[in-house]
Amino acid sequence: MSDFTGTDVYQESFDPKAYLEDYFRFGEGSLGDGFLKFALKQYSDVFSSGNVKGGTLIDVGSGPTIHQMLSACEHFEEIIATDYTDKNLEELEKWLKNKPGAFDWSPVLKYVCELEGDREKWMEKQERLRRAVKQVLKCDVMKSNPLEPVTLPQADCLLSSECLEGACKDQAAYRSALKNISTLLRPGGHLVLCGVLNTNYYMVGKVKFFSLCLDEAFLRDALQAEGYVIEHMTIAQREEKSMQEMCDYERSYLIVARKQG
Numbered sequence: 001m002s003d004f005t006g007t008d009v010y011q012e013s014f015d016p017k018a019y020l021e022d023y024f025r026f027g028e029g030s031l032g033d034g035f036l037k038f039a040l041k042q043y044s045d046v047f048s049s050g051n052v053k054g055g056t057l058i059d060v061g062s063g064p065t066i067h068q069m070l071s072a073c074e075h076f077e078e079i080i081a082t083d084y085t086d087k088n089l090e091e092l093e094k095w096l097k098n099k100p101g102a103f104d105w106s107p108v109l110k111y112v113c114e115l116e117g118d119r120e121k122w123m124e125k126q127e128r129l130r131r132a133v134k135q136v137l138k139c140d141v142m143k144s145n146p147l148e149p150v151t152l153p154q155a156d157c158l159l160s161s162e163c164l165e166g167a168c169k170d171q172a173a174y175r176s177a178l179k180n181i182s183t184l185l186r187p188g189g190h191l192v193l194c195g196v197l198n199t200n201y202y203m204v205g206k207v208k209f210f211s212l213c214l215d216e217a218f219l220r221d222a223l224q225a226e227g228y229v230i231e232h233m234t235i236a237q238r239e240e241k242s243m244q245e246m247c248d249y250e251r252s253y254l255i256v257a258r259k260q261g
Ligand SMILES: C[S@@+](CC[C@H](N)C(=O)[O-])C[C@H]1O[C@@H](n2cnc3c(N)ncnc32)[C@H](O)[C@@H]1O
Pocket: 006, 007, 010, 014, 060, 061, 062, 063, 064, 065, 068, 083, 084, 085, 088, 139, 140, 141, 142, 160, 161, 162, 163, 164, 166, 167
């Protein structure tokens, strides 16, 4: 077990540049490669199925990353990105506004476009995502309105990747965060949840962050208790066994669940 790292630690010590460099230099052999290949394929399958689409999608705990929105942006008119820390929101804005120093997502963009049938269309997708993200908002999943003081109409879809594991100190907090974010989703809308199982920590630069150790049974129970029907769940074993010192995750998961009316 690792010590819990709360929002104050994220605000102070979560370095978006280090997170991007450590996990998202896709294709360069980092620990992130295996997880990304899994997640990008899952997102591509889920969103191209045509079952998950609509007007607005809210990405909860976006961090400084965009990979999770790349397939979704073809199926939603508007995306709202959110995170707790100012530095993550700034890093995201930098990429959205194509400012100098923004992270180079082109290897990931090309990979997603290849999955979707045409690798050459990556610059079009880049522009599409930049147009689709209409707002970048502060969010705290532990608040009953996570976007306080902003209130938004309920969205058609919530997406969240590797946020709740980090934000919640125990299972009770996870259930409560799930309740909080669910207020942002309309009945009948979809929650797409992606992350890692059996994980205790992950490193960002030299700082160790807590991860709540989750298993499939708990996730199923928490979602059902919150009024979701799980429509799809995929779990994949970690292939890369080295680099345990960076993160001890054992499996990756992606869940699509529908909020009951
Ligand atoms: C491991 S990163 C995941 C970032 C991104 N979604 C991804 O898939 O790579 C965890 C994120 O959760 C955010 N976070 C931590 N506590 C939070 C809270 N209480 N409310 C909202 N976001 C939080 C952090 O700022 C960080 O960006």
